[in-house]
Amino acid sequence: MTSFSEFAGSLTYDAIPEAMRAVLRRSFADTLGVAAVGSTTEISSITKTIADRLWRSSPEIAARMIFDGRPVSPAGAAYAGAFTIDSIDGHDTTSPCKGHAGSAVFPALLAVADSLRASGAALSGEELMVALAVAYEVSYRAGLTLHGTVSDYHTSGAWTAVGVAAGVSRLLRLSQEQTRHAAGIAEYHGPRSQMMRCIDFPTMLRDGVGWGAPSGVMAAYMAELGFTGAPAITAEGQAAAPWWSDLGQAWRVVEDTSYKPYPVCRWAHPSIDAARDLMRDNKLSSEDVARVRIQTFHYAVRLAGHNPKTLDEMSYSIAFPVATMIVRGKIGPQELLPQVLQDEEIRRISNATELVETEHYTRISVGKRWADVTLYLKDGREIMSEPRTPKGDRDNPMNDDEFHQKYATFTDGLIGKDRADEMEAMALSFDALDSQGLSRLIDLTVAPLDC
Incomplete structure (x- = not known):
């Protein structure tokens, strides 16, 4: 069995x-679109201010914050970038791990890449691809x-x-032993935050990546100077073996990565998709709908959220996003504006939505997320969807046009079209870039929004 530290140190692009x-190309472009919208949030503003105040760095190792440009330390840029991306729940996801890797991995590795460039050690796109592959694959297996x-x-x-x-560690060219210590430091000092606390009481805490990303960055720099921390039990513990035995032969990232059409919790997506299709296929308007029943799995019912008062509560809800889809036919950046929370028709539908946990859906919603929706119409009809899983899973993928439309919608009005198009095209082929080209792409991602 290949150890994770050997994998991290010896993996080649080929x-x-x-x-x-x-x-990874798809996730790069998709994450940048989410980061653009995320940069407009209060979470992003607060954390970028904190990074600027408390995480500054000398110019020769500084990294610039995403869609901001102010130079801070690599850990500070990772911290602000992860919170920024995580503030809009629209980034890539992995259902088996019940979470997300890209919202931590991309801002962290881009920050370190920018810092290395500042020190004169610019990277090529192939080198960044290898480091991203290491970070994603190790993240998924540590999560499992x-x-x-x-x-x-x-x-x-x-x-x-982790x-x-x-x-x-790969970007810094650490030894296998240093990489082991880096992972151990990150695991020990990283956040063991409780996810359901954020579900039951939605605030700006979000998914923990705002501290996971800088913890990982700091750990690698600490290990480089000799700080010790091995072993990481999620990578080297005896109980971890089943999830690491095929490392380097099978790729969990390929098997387990899915994408979000909507910027809300993935657990709500099958219900949103079902409601959208019922409304479209039956040519209904929200005025036709008297009430709604959603049958789904346990964690999704915990989302609830009939009357969210903040963006955080709306992102971790199910009734309100489903009602938004029924009323507006879409959930995009415009549906994340504060005035949407006061939309009387959305609130009517949301408050008329019943959430029902079923034992069957709870049992099968392990690597997948299941739900069905019934619309009770004012004319007495009842229209029920088939059981379904979300759009964006591997067996129901988004196509290239859908990805581009999501990216264009998320960047519209925030980034000029020429810049947005160039950034998307470069992200979708970043591993073909030489060091100069990758530096250009990083410049595009750290420049302030155009709005």
């Missing part, structure tokens, strides 16, 4: 399957191990800290 490369060996449900920050440490 050894990465094209299917894996395709996922964590969820498989402990009873509590921890946020993504708990396991992405993956980020491995990816940054």
